[in-house]
Amino acid sequence: MAVEDNCKLKFLELKKRTHRFIIFRIDGQQVVVEKLGSPQETYDDFTASLPADECRYAVFDFDFTTNENCQKSKIFFIAWSPDSSRVRMKMVYASSKDRFKRELDGIQVELQATDPSEMSFDIIKSRAL
Numbered sequence: 001m002a003v004e005d006n007c008k009l010k011f012l013e014l015k016k017r018t019h020r021f022i023i024f025r026i027d028g029q030q031v032v033v034e035k036l037g038s039p040q041e042t043y044d045d046f047t048a049s050l051p052a053d054e055c056r057y058a059v060f061d062f063d064f065t066t067n068e069n070c071q072k073s074k075i076f077f078i079a080w081s082p083d084s085s086r087v088r089m090k091m092v093y094a095s096s097k098d099r100f101k102r103e104l105d106g107i108q109v110e111l112q113a114t115d116p117s118e119m120s121f122d123i124i125k126s127r128a129l
Contacts, residue, residue, distance in 0.1 A: 026055075
């Protein structure tokens with residue numbers, strides 16, 4: 001599975017806080033950028049951007065405050081594979097995930113979700129701390 005150069009470029013921009021999130025999809029034989037979230041967009045905006053019945057990869061720059069009251073941020077990689085998506089699609093995304101993730105240097109937390117409850121704001125926050 002090839003990774004479009006634009007994917008790496010946009011990920012570097014996310015690390016510089018130009019984007020809040022990026023949603024990627026597999027198009028034919030390569031991974032491409034589907035949507036960019038502006039820095040003002042929220043976690044709810046991000047989850048609303050994921051299709052209900054198709055797989056996607058996504059990265060989200062999560063800002064949070066630690067128990068010691070320090071402002072921090074962590075970059076999450078989310079493999080979105082809803083139960084309602086086609087079996088073949090799930091297999092393609094699952095088999096390409098590790099190779100794609102290796103292309104994105106700087107992922108701090110990985111999460112796999114098959115339904116929105118598995119990536120709720122509380123779960124993301126608990127994984128960040």
